[in-house]
Amino acid sequence: MIPEDPEPGIGSAWKLLVICVLSGVLVVGFGVGFILLPAFQPGQHASSVHEAIQHALGHHTHDQFPEVMPLPESIPTYVVWDEATIHQALSGDAVRGEFIAINCTACHGEKGMTEQKWIPNLAGINRIVLYKQLADFRSETRLSGPMSAIAQAISPQQAADVAAYFSMLPGILRSEGMRVPESGRSYRTRDDVKRLIFAGDAKRDLAGCATCHGPGAYRLGAPSLSGQNRDYIEQQLHNFAQGVRRNDMNMPMRTVAGVLTADEMHRLAVAFSSSTYQSQ
Amino acid sequence: MDRNRLLPLVHLWASFLTFLPAIGLGVWQMLMRSPLPTPIDDPNVYYASVTAHGSIMAYVFPTLFAMGFGYAIANSSRGGVLSGRMLAWIGFYVLIAGTVMALVPVALGCSSVLYTFYPTLVGSPWYYLGVVLVILGSFFWIAVMVINMRAWKRDNPGQMVPLALFGITACALLWGWTALGAASEILFQILPVAFGWRHTIDAGLARTLFSLTLHAIVYFWLFPAYIAYYTLMPQAAGGRLYSDTMGRIAFILFLVFSLPVGLHHLFMDPEHGSGFKFVQAMLTFMVVLPTLLTIFTITASLEIAGRLRGGKGLFGWIRALPWDEPMVLAVALSLLLLGPGGFGGLINMSFAMNAMIHNTSWVTAHFHLIFGGAVVIMYFAIAYELWPRLTRRPLISKPIACRQLWLWFWGILIVTVPWHIAGLMGQPRRYAIFDYSDPSEARMAPLVIISAAGGFILFFSVLLFFFVLVRSNLAPRSEVMPPVRYSLAINPPPTVLPLLNGLGFWNLILFALLLISYGYPIGQFFFLRGQDSPGYSLTRELSR
Numbered sequence: 001m002i003p004e005d006p007e008p009g010i011g012s013a014w015k016l017l018v019i020c021v022l023s024g025v026l027v028v029g030f031g032v033g034f035i036l037l038p039a040f041q042p043g044q045h046a047s048s049v050h051e052a053i054q055h056a057l058g059h060h061t062h063d064q065f066p067e068v069m070p071l072p073e074s075i076p077t078y079v080v081w082d083e084a085t086i087h088q089a090l091s092g093d094a095v096r097g098e099f100i101a102i103n104c105t106a107c108h109g110e111k112g113m114t115e116q117k118w119i120p121n122l123a124g125i126n127r128i129v130l131y132k133q134l135a136d137f138r139s140e141t142r143l144s145g146p147m148s149a150i151a152q153a154i155s156p157q158q159a160a161d162v163a164a165y166f167s168m169l170p171g172i173l174r175s176e177g178m179r180v181p182e183s184g185r186s187y188r189t190r191d192d193v194k195r196l197i198f199a200g201d202a203k204r205d206l207a208g209c210a211t212c213h214g215p216g217a218y219r220l221g222a223p224s225l226s227g228q229n230r231d232y233i234e235q236q237l238h239n240f241a242q243g244v245r246r247n248d249m250n251m252p253m254r255t256v257a258g259v260l261t262a263d264e265m266h267r268l269a270v271a272f273s274s275s276t277y278q279s280q
Numbered sequence: 281m282d283r284n285r286l287l288p289l290v291h292l293w294a295s296f297l298t299f300l301p302a303i304g305l306g307v308w309q310m311l312m313r314s315p316l317p318t319p320i321d322d323p324n325v326y327y328a329s330v331t332a333h334g335s336i337m338a339y340v341f342p343t344l345f346a347m348g349f350g351y352a353i354a355n356s357s358r359g360g361v362l363s364g365r366m367l368a369w370i371g372f373y374v375l376i377a378g379t380v381m382a383l384v385p386v387a388l389g390c391s392s393v394l395y396t397f398y399p400t401l402v403g404s405p406w407y408y409l410g411v412v413l414v415i416l417g418s419f420f421w422i423a424v425m426v427i428n429m430r431a432w433k434r435d436n437p438g439q440m441v442p443l444a445l446f447g448i449t450a451c452a453l454l455w456g457w458t459a460l461g462a463a464s465e466i467l468f469q470i471l472p473v474a475f476g477w478r479h480t481i482d483a484g485l486a487r488t489l490f491s492l493t494l495h496a497i498v499y500f501w502l503f504p505a506y507i508a509y510y511t512l513m514p515q516a517a518g519g520r521l522y523s524d525t526m527g528r529i530a531f532i533l534f535l536v537f538s539l540p541v542g543l544h545h546l547f548m549d550p551e552h553g554s555g556f557k558f559v560q561a562m563l564t565f566m567v568v569l570p571t572l573l574t575i576f577t578i579t580a581s582l583e584i585a586g587r588l589r590g591g592k593g594l595f596g597w598i599r600a601l602p603w604d605e606p607m608v609l610a611v612a613l614s615l616l617l618l619g620p621g622g623f624g625g626l627i628n629m630s631f632a633m634n635a636m637i638h639n640t641s642w643v644t645a646h647f648h649l650i651f652g653g654a655v656v657i658m659y660f661a662i663a664y665e666l667w668p669r670l671t672r673r674p675l676i677s678k679p680i681a682c683r684q685l686w687l688w689f690w691g692i693l694i695v696t697v698p699w700h701i702a703g704l705m706g707q708p709r710r711y712a713i714f715d716y717s718d719p720s721e722a723r724m725a726p727l728v729i730i731s732a733a734g735g736f737i738l739f740f741s742v743l744l745f746f747f748v749l750v751r752s753n754l755a756p757r758s759e760v761m762p763p764v765r766y767s768l769a770i771n772p773p774p775t776v777l778p779l780l781n782g783l784g785f786w787n788l789i790l791f792a793l794l795l796i797s798y799g800y801p802i803g804q805f806f807f808l809r810g811q812d813s814p815g816y817s818l819t820r821e822l823s824r
Contacts, residue, residue: 033558058553
């Protein structure tokens with residue numbers, strides 16, 4: 001047996017030494033990181049210790065930051081995807097919504113499926129998508145005379161109700177939660193429409209449609225497209241490209257549509273409307 | 281079979297059996313990213329595959345390995361006794377159940393969130409619950425390690441805990457602290473959204489919590505390799521360990537410094553100011569200390585062995601070492617891989633240089649070089665060392681084992697060196713497909729093809745590894761198989777040093793460092809509100 005250390009316990013000199021060394025390291029670290037660097041870094045004119053610490057914590061505002069933010073030229077949408085809005089969009093009552101939907105049948109068809117190809121099918125469309133579009137029509141950030149009038153006549157809760165009703169009807173194909181693997185969804189494929197949908201076009205900074213509209217992933221507010229009317233899809237792509245339609249938050253659709261050719265828009269619309277792609 | 285030997289053997293088999301399919305997925309992923317023809321070229325499958333590959337390689341394979349290695353060390357250190365065997369088996373079954381629960385939704389394509397979760401991406405809740413179960417299962421192991429270290433001290437008063445037992449207990453405790461970040465991110469941030477109870481996530485808080493796990497988990501993977509450097513290699517080389525104390529100090533420094541440093545993974549993130557990023561970057565440099573201590577001690581131990589074996593002159597001892605011993609060969613190859621890997625790490629942890637390689641393939645190449653290279657090659661060697669002791673059958677085909685290690689070494693270099701270069705050329709990480717008809721990407725094509733070829737070499741090396749293990753398992757039993765013997769230090773500690781013989785004080789220090797370095801970065805999210813973003817569902821539109 002070897003002898004025990006004569007000084008066990010918290011007060012031993014070794015423990016004190018460890019604590020002192022670590023404290024020294026921390027004092028140097030905090031001193032440099034919170035006082036010296038913010039004070040001497042170019043572009044950050046911290047005039048006091050307090051200000052330097054504020055800089056280091058990321059609480060400062062930049063010098064050139066104006067007191068009042070200028071308003072943007074146009075506001076794409078007033079919908080903010082916070083907890084309360086999402087909750088309201090999901091809280092619709094389909095029974096009440098069916099009653100309100102009587103107003104929609106003249107254009108969108110009896111059960112949300114219309115023969116008029118320039119008008120969108122609503123059956124099966126996601127309720128969040130419909131809620132947002134109604135909100136945008138109401139605020140006229142998406143322009144349509146009839147739709148703005150209708151959307152302004154109903155409350156946000158009624159919009160959620162009607163969205164709940166249409167979302168439950170059979171029509172536009174929805175994801176079942178699983179994804180079936182399929183070859184040819186990369187740049188290797190020779191089918192250029194399929195390539196655009198699943199891989200996009202890196203040379204034009206184009207992400208694939210599937211990235212937001214499924215089955216890659218579902219961006220909140222981006223609709224499923226399989227089964228949507230051909231002329232409607234094509235018209236919307238043109239509207240986004242020309243800036244006639246501007247209610248896409250952060251401009252994903254205006255950016256994408258802006259670099260698509262008219263022929264590509266047409267072929268994408270044909271592909272989605274015929275449900276050839278995007279089954280899972 | 282002795283029940284105490286069965287426990288580590290089952291863990292090690294389970295560990296390597298999860299490793300094999302994960303390697304296969306990795307090879308397919310390399311192909312998918314290359315310009316070569318690839319079966320099922322679907323980006324969705326790529327992301328599902330990366331999730332499965334990463335979840336197995338990060339959470340399941342090394343954890344099961346460390347658990348098995350830990351039980352083997354505890355059992356041999358205590359002379360064939362292991363306390364808490366029932367707890368250990370419960371932990372094993374919980375972990376296996378968690379693995380299955382996590383991998384089924386991944387295979388169905390509804391949890392392709394990559395193993396680092398990346399909220400606001402949201403997958404199936406079953407995946408996250410599975411990962412939590414994997415962590416929970418491993419916590420039983422932590423308890424068993426602590427119980428056995430205490431039991432050893434009780435049975436052997438006035439003696440230093442054997443270095444291997446001390447190290448593996450430090451490793452278990454490190455994992456316990458480490459896993460808290462990912463577990464709390466899953467439980468409090470992601471699962472409520474995955475279940476549909478909430479719809480928004482504070483991605484900044486989620487990323488900060490995960491950063492607590494993200495760096496220290498690498499040291500958890502490394503720990504078994506380091507334990508083998510100190511306690512198995514000198515013995516296998518026919519020499520002595522240069523310093524037992526150095527080993528203890530290295531293990532303690534890993535425990536203390538690998539946690540309060542994770543913010544260096546968030547250098548480019550906007551949710552933290554520069555102050556804490558600097559403090560944690562500085563603490564990250566402290567982790568270099570145990571690595572340098574180890575390289576010095578292990579090289580010195582190799583020199584002792586070489587000279588004991590008759591090696592003379594400045595470098596003559598290198599030739600005298602037993603290079604036909606898998607453990608000796610693996611340590612040398614591992615250190616060779618650790619060198620460039622470590623220097624790459626210094627680049628990653630330096631703010632300005634990090635900005636250049638941020639989110640490029642360099643980062644993926646770096647952790648494959650460190651973990652896939654320096655660490656996994658040691659896992660192979662540890663398996664070769666332990667197998668005869670656990671199965672009571674001699675290791676057959678030692679020369680094939682050595683060739684397997686060489687293949688792995690070259691395979692890793694062929695995979696990761698071009699991968700690093702592609703990263704420096706700007707190739708982004710986490711991309712399933714590249715358009716090689718684009719001139720800016722076409723110049724990377726030859727590098728990616730070489731890398732993919734390296735993947736096949738690694739796969740072949742793993743097949744050889746299984747060949748050696750299975751062949752040894754079929755060999756006749758030998759009743760005279762010596763037990764595991766750990767290296768003796770040339771200079772053992774002259775007295776019991778309580779600071780280097782227990783981990784209580786160091787856990788307190790670690791807790792204090794965590795409070796100081798992470799208290800504000802995490803706490804700020806509770807008063808800086810309004811940063812939540814909606815969950816980004818992978819497979820279905822939000823409808824509840």
